[in-house]
Amino acid sequence: MGYENILFEIKAGIAKLTLNRPDKLNSFTQAMHREVQDALAKVREDKSVRVFVLTGSGRGFCAGQDLSDRAVEPGAQGVDLGESVEKYYAPLVLALRELPMPVICAVNGVAAGAGANLALACDIVVAAKSACFIEAFCKLGLIPDTGGTWILPRLVGRARATGLAMLGEKLTADRAEQWGMIWKCVPDELLMTDVMAMAEHFAVAPTKGMAFTKKALQLSYGNSLQDQLKLEGEMMRELGYSHDYREGVDAFIHKRTPHFKGE
Known part of the structure; x- marks a missing residue:
């Protein structure tokens, strides 16, 4: 498949996807x-x-849905936005959450609407100082989709999530870091340097352990403590038989750099 709306490459264990409609702040169309x-x-x-x-790419991360892609005029017949969620946005969030590896989001500019919640669905979010997050749905008579109603209260609590969702005010990257909504905020010129250094770290890390950590944290929201302890035991049992665990222990004992296979 040839790409016209994204840039995509796989190199040295790192897959990098860049939303590439900079003239439209990388807003989503069905084609993208x-x-x-x-x-x-x-x-x-x-x-x-x-x-x-x-x-x-450009000065924005993602402005959410391109409203001109499924435009509707006042008085005209509406469009089925539920279909858009079910066909595109929900599968996108689930795909990111279910990837058996760390998912890093580099927020290089404004992240609005579905773009904000897409970023927050990633495992680790690093934002440029000039970036901001806007839950713009309320300005269109909508709700925060793309997992927003689930993700926001878990990141910042009910009170802040409600304010963000109902007021649609801009939240700076600095404040997002202070609230614990993202991992960290960095100077604009250091964003991709920091993110790619992190990606290079993960590219040689024990990937299966990272995948299990990601899954365990996600499942903890619906588990009792007893269920979570059982899950941890099951995961530790499987990881204990892995090559990477044996390699990590041997490297620690012999004070050498480990060479993980990610399996």
Whole structure:
């Protein structure tokens, strides 16, 4: 599949996807959704990939849905937005959450609407100081989709999530870091340097352990403590038999650099 709306590459264990409609602040069209879906399928199929990086081109990360792609005029027949969620946005969030590897989002500019919640669905979010997050749905009479109603209260609590969702005010990257909504905020000129250094770290890390950590944290939201302890035991049992655990212990004992296979 040839890509016209995204940039995508796999190199040295790192898959990097750049939303590439800078003149439209990388807002989503159906065509871009299909390209992203195709790229994510390639990531899942390629066993060499050990970390996934998502970012945007130009001055914005993603402005959410391109409203002109499914425009509706006042008084005209509406469009089925539920279909858009079910066909595109929900599968996109689930695909990112289910990737068996760390997912890093580099927020290089404004992240609005679905773009904000897409970023927050990633495992680790690093934002440029000039970036901001806007839950713009309320200005259109909508709700925060793309997992926003689930993700936001878990990141910042009910009170802040409600304020963000109902007021649609801009939240700076600095404040997002202070609230614990993202991992960290960095100077604009250091964003991709920091993110790619992190990606290179994960590209040689024990990927299966990272994948299990990601899954365990996600399942903890619906588990009792007893269920979570049982899950931890099951995961530790499987990881204890892995090559990477044996390699990590041997490297620690002999004070050498470990060489993880990610299996």
